Each structure stands twice: as C-alpha cells, then as structure tokens.
Amino acid sequence: METTSRLLERQGYHGTGLNQIVRESGAPRGSLYYYFPEGKEALVAAAIAEQGDRMRRFASTILSEIEDAVEAVDRVVERLIEFFSVSEHCGGAPLAAVALETSASSTRLRTTCADAYKGLIDAFAQKLTQAGYPLQQAQALATTVVASIEGAVILSRTQQSTSPMEQVRAALRTLLTQARAERQG
C-alpha cells in the first residue's frame, strides 16, 4: 500500500498498474486478491484513505506545536515545500490526481477522496476556530488553505519549481493575517 500510494501520487489511478505495484513493492502477487478480493478499486481506496489520515496527522501535529495560528499554518506550508523539494518535484498532493480522474466514474473513490480532504480541512478549521476566527470564516479559510496548496503543487510540478508554492505561502500569510485583523477590528 505504501508503493501504491507513491505510484498514485505521480501517475494517477489509470496510470498505475497492478503489475507495477506488485513488481516495485515486492509484495507477493498472490496476496493482492486475497487481501483485496474486490480488486484494484478497493486497494486504491484503502491507500487513499491511509494517505488522507497521514496528511491529516501531518498537519495536526505541526498545528498543535505552534500556538499562533498564522505561524502554524505557515509552518505546514513551509514543511510541504521542503518535502516537495526532496521528492524530485512530485510530492505534496497524493490525492489530487486520483480525485480528478475518478470523481466522475467511481463513487467509492470520489467519496474516499472527499472524506480525506474533509479531514484535512477540519484540522485547519479547528486550529483557526480555536484561534478565535468565527466558525464560518474558519471553515472557508481552511478550505482555501487546502485548495491553494493543492493547486500550488500542480503548478510547482509542471514548472518543476518551488516558486508557485512559495508565492502561495506568502499569499496565505496575508490572507490569514487580514482575516484576523477583520475579526479583531
């Protein structure tokens, strides 16, 4: 499943074959349909759900370590940029490709992706709410944080540069600071 997640991230659902997964993971070919009798879709759904959890924990951990909400979110983005740099410009958006490819064809994968994203958004929203942002605004800002990160990864991957992610990072600082000012004013 680790291999599955990694391949999905850079090749998407249809671009990732079971043969390749078996080959690169070294997992026994015969076990695949023993543990996932429903086949590829079930395997991918499990991998996606696991990745969603990983993303949420990654964000939650950092958000809990830094008290100031703006600084905490900024630190998450900074860490993502670091991760992107060392992953040969391919990391940071493990769900996006699958979400786009399958949202129209597989309810199961679509909802799995939706749940994963919701968990991640909630992690940010919770932090912002605790920091005093009004509930509705916190939710919208959290959604925007996740959306702009996902989009920034797309741009950074196509350009093979961290520049888009850096630019979005700066913009998110401005946005969250501004929202805080409105709240306080």
Place this chain on the structure above:
Amino acid sequence: METTSRLLERQGYHGTGLNQIVRESGAPRGSLYYYFPEGKEALVAAAIAEQGDRMRRFASTILSEIEDAVEAVDRVVERLIEFFSVSEHCGGAPLAAVALETSASSTRLRTTCADAYKGLIDAFAQKLTQAGYPLQQAQALATTVVASIEGAVILSRTQQSTSPMEQVRAALRTLLTQARAERQG
C-alpha cells in the same frame, strides 16, 4: 480535439483511450495518425495547448470588461462556478489531471501544461499590475488565484458541491482587497 479535451478533463491522460476519442467524436479513425503521426501524446499536447488558450482568452475577456481588478477577478471565479454547476460537477480544471499524471513521465506534456498555466497566470498578473499592484506582488497573487481555483475545483468535484469554490471565491476577495490596502497604505 474537442472531444479529447472533454475526456481528458474528467478522466485524465491514461484514463482516456484513443478508441473512446474516435468513437465519441465520430472522427474518422484513419485520420488520427495522419494528422498526429506521433500518436496519442501529440494529440493530447495539441488539445492541452488549445485548452490553455481557451482558458486564457476566457479570463482575459472578462478581466478587460470590468475595470476594478478585485471585481474583475471575482467575476471570473463567479463564471467558473456557474460553468462548474452546469457541467455535472466535472468542469473547470481541464489541465490539472493531465498535469499531475504526466509531470513525472512526459517532458512534452509537462511543459505544455506549464505554458498553458503561465499564460493564464499572466492574464491575471497583467490585470493586477495595471491596477497598480507592484509587479512581484501581482505575480504572486495571480499565481495564488490560479492555484486556489484549481484546488477548489478538485475539492468541489470530490464533494460534488460548489461550496469549496464559493469559499475560495470569498477568500480571494479578501486577499486581493487586503493586498490593495497594503499597497495604498
């Protein structure tokens, strides 16, 4: 190529077969390799480039019709939300799936996507620059606009709801207004 673009948008590169393209478009099967001797990759590259142009023209037209920059950008997003609603929750990010799937495997498709995105970002950056935003800030904001839209489409598609796009729309208003205030202050 119209059919190709449409299928790419909702199925991605590997999920879209030449058979399906030929079948749904009604285009003569024999012509495909006459006009695109290099095969699928060349056809997709052409479709992507065309879509990039379409996106840029779409944005440029609206941006030129409304003088105020914040209102103009907001109108673009509003129109995208309308388009998303009537496209059975599958429209709005015609390049994203291909960009993610192929950025690691095909230099040709990656750079084609990069150029398309750059053209779109430039359209926004030009508008913001003309409105008086400093050059560097305009570039960063334009990148953030495009990134957050792409990300919002991903979220809206997985959730089958316009809500993420609406939330991002509101956030972009806040962001651009704040940046303007900083510039004026």
Place this chain on the structure above:
DNA sequence: GTCTATATAGAGATAGAC
C-alpha cells in the same frame, strides 16, 4: 485521406496447485 484488419503489449482478474 480514410478505411479495415491486425500486430503487440499490457491491463485487471481468475484458477488451481501447493
């Protein structure tokens, strides 16, 4: 320019031995 037929490879999935 467009047709049909086909080559070749790979996909996902299954069967039955062990």
Place this chain on the structure above:
DNA sequence: GTCTATCTCTATATAGAC
C-alpha cells in the same frame, strides 16, 4: 497465504487496400 499460468479485454500503433 502464496505461487504460476492463463483468461479476456483493451490499449496504442501499424499495414496495406482503396
């Protein structure tokens, strides 16, 4: 639980007639 062999389907691409 895991193996190998194989089924069927579809993929991209090509050949050669018209």
